[in-house]
Amino acid sequence: MTIRGITRVFRLPRFGRHELEQELDDELAYHLARREEALRAGGLDPESAHAEARRRFGDVEGVRAACMEEGQAELRRERLASIVDATVGDLRFAVRSFRRAPGFAIVALAILTLGIAGVTTVFSVINTGVYRPLPYRDAARTVALSEERVHGFFGYSVASLAMIRQLRAAVPAFDRVAAYRDDRATLEAEDATDELPVTDVDSSMFPILGVAPERGRVLSADEIGTNAPVVVVSDAFWRTKLGADARVLGRRITLDGRQRTIVGVMPPGIGFPERAGAWVPLVERADSAAALTSLEYGVIAHLRKGASKDEARGELKTVAARLAASDPAHFRGLRIDVRDDMVNRNPPAVLLFGGLVLGAALLVLLVACTNIANLYLVRAADRRGEMAVRAAMGASRARLVRQIVTESLLLGIVAGALGAVLSSWGVQLVLAFLPTNNFPTWLRFGLDVRVLGFATLMSLVATTAFALLPAREGTRLDLVTSLKTGGDGGGGRTAHAQGRRGIAAQIGLAMALCIGAALVWQSYRTITHLDRGLDVERVLNVNPTYHDEARYPDALARTRWAQSLAERIAARPGVEGVGLRGVKANWLDSIVAQRRASASKDPRLGQRDDNLPFLPGAYDRSPAAALWPPFRQWVVSPAYFRTMGIPILRGRSFDSRDAVGAPYVTVVSSSLARALFHSDDAVGKTLRLGRRGAMVTIVAVCGDERQLWEGSSGGTRISTVGPIPTLYVSDLQAAAYYPTLVVRSAGDPAQLEGDVRAVARTLDPHETVGMRTLRDETGVEGLLQKLIGGVLGFFALGALVLAMIGTYGVIAYGVVLRRREIGVRMALGGSARDVLALIVGQGMRYSAAGLALGLALAAGLARALQFLLVGVSPFAPAVYGGVLFVFAAVSLAACWLPARRAMRIDPAIALRAE
């Protein structure tokens, strides 16, 4: 008796309820029949035997139901067991088949892992930068407002007190309007002074933010109204400057010379608006028209319950119109913009970098997926024999598909896990690249769990989808043919044709990436090798902060102080020269005149101090001067040109003759001279600055400083390198708003910092000066191009390698498929060269399609990247040609290597193998 074998048969899933009933009925009928027989043998007549058998059996239906229940429970258990069994079996089989073809498994795993890790990394970074909600209470209903005048700053949120007062009074859509001012305060400690970003806030600010302090409390309305000596500090400040002191409340710090008591510490990640280290009461300066209209505030507003942003926009229009009507001099053409986020959430670096890198990563993932699909196609064709055998043994098509899906799921899960690990490193890597210390505090990077889930899901979907494609193909078998030809049932050819189309796609995508990267990298080179028209080496930029408003009330006071600072620094050893520069305020003698005028209470003149528009623009509207380009008006010291290495092309530099009382003189840069007079020969000519302004005589023409100009052409942003037309006047004749110093050192300029700080302190112990080398400052300019070019290049190389592996694989596989054909050709007298030409020619046909696709895609990509490009056309033939050449050469190699193998096919062996 082979009972075990038979029970195994019963376990087959197709044993269902119907069969169960049938068996049960048979079994019970057998029992009843035997009992009847026994009773009849005992002498009973058939009828009573039948009745007696039933009586002794009892409730037949009840027994039947009870037995069915048992049987069905067993059936369910067995079905579950068989599914688990089969899955475990599938997994084991998958592992075994991967071990048989480790090359496939490793390559597929590596490709998928890299693709997933790349996308997850980038997405994690972008997600933090852009999509994560701000850590404030009702951020969704809080907006920032910006006062956009015809001339003025265009920032994320800039506002004047005059407008803010209107907003507070006359916009019913808002229930709260809060003004703030970004400030930098001097933080004094025993040994050193430091600079601290500080936000001055009004009494509505903390209620709108709605963030409970970690310790202590926020500033009260009373404290803010009276400018009480209190301060709330940030978590970062508390940790870095106060040593995370647990008894910090009540401690005092000195900000801008004023002692303030710490009453609260905010939680981590709060730095409203961006990186504030402390919050202090806002003092609204409303003492003059100038103070009222100065765009020195930021403003956020909270929408009243039920009010919409559109409602607010409508009301703001009314406010703007009223302001424009009441004070056209300042508010003509005023618009009040509503920004959806309360702080600027689109730090361009994060967005650009993230967006581009995400695009690149997705492209690489696409190449990777195409590659994987090719691998699967090839593998599916490879496994036709195996599949045919299994199908012949009775495995259903669904069973085979399930096997393939299990394999790809296994691959996807492992790749997802590896990708997660890799991307958590990737995020760190990206952070190392990004200048995070310049980022707002609400940006906190880390691997996002949701993103991880997304990536894993994506990996599963991607692998399964790409596995099923060939699975469908691979299981639609012509059994007889497949078995007869030992595996290649003709379907291999189909797979191969699909593979070749895959080549074209891969090469195209990789090439587009390479061209994009090359263009951006070229731009980076342009920027770093930019001739700025001056010598950027060994120059230290010194930026005094002029905190003490009592000490530095106006441009004149600041300029005087900067002059004396320059004098002292010039006397230090190791200093080759010191120059002063700043945006031009007023002529010194007119300032003196104004002082006299304001002493005689002439308000009209008093307003003009320090508040002239200083945007580049045409000052003289006379017809002769219609050619004035946008230009810079700078006040510089006589030593400035020599210090910066700006050549005087004609005439003489400023000197001590150009003092107060002497005729106004100016030095113009070459580009300005040419714009005005169509030649450099401008020395001795005169200009009028302003409609009724002063006449100035040109004493020299100097070289141009050059910089990157961001402009637009035909609707797209472009960057070019160009001169900055500049008009210089002497610091002996005019004051500068916030003058800075340039110090040329004999050695490393950074070494001078300590010296400069010490000199500054002897002049003003409370003053802080910021310092950066000019090299560092200009170094920032190409940073975006460097980062993006570098990362794009990295991805592009990855895509290139992937595409070439893909090409090689498909061509090599084609050679294997065509062994017989090649054997026949060679047997019939075809030369090895013919075979080579055949294989390479066919491969290159698809590569050529890929190259063409690549050129087209690159043109699209280049247009998208245009805003990053400097000094290189988005369609630069050299770049396109170079990349085209590289790709053509490499794909030729990828076709040639397998073709050479085909050349060496021995026809006798190839034909015998069939």
Added chain:
Amino acid sequence: MIEAELHILRESLDLLILKALTWGPKHGYAVAEWIEQATGTVLLVDEGTLYPALHRLARRKLVETEWGVSDNNRRAKYYQLTAAGRARLRSHAPAWHQYAEAIARALRTTSSSPA
């Protein structure tokens, strides 16, 4: 109380079935006959109740089933002890002996305070 009684009955029937099968595979009718003869028709009130028990034992892998040909040349379902069934019989039978003896002794007792 009812539950406990049912349990006892079910357990005793299970044990009898396992015992019946110790001499080799039997179909349901043969098991019923064996029990009738062995217990003097006392225990199996309704023969039908045997079948849910058999199926339960099969589900718990104490017996295996097979369709075979019976002594009078008809198709019948045979039950055979598995190793687990044999082990079960070995481990449960002594307990039943003790149990049955304990009850019998108790029923035989005449004094109100047994020593």
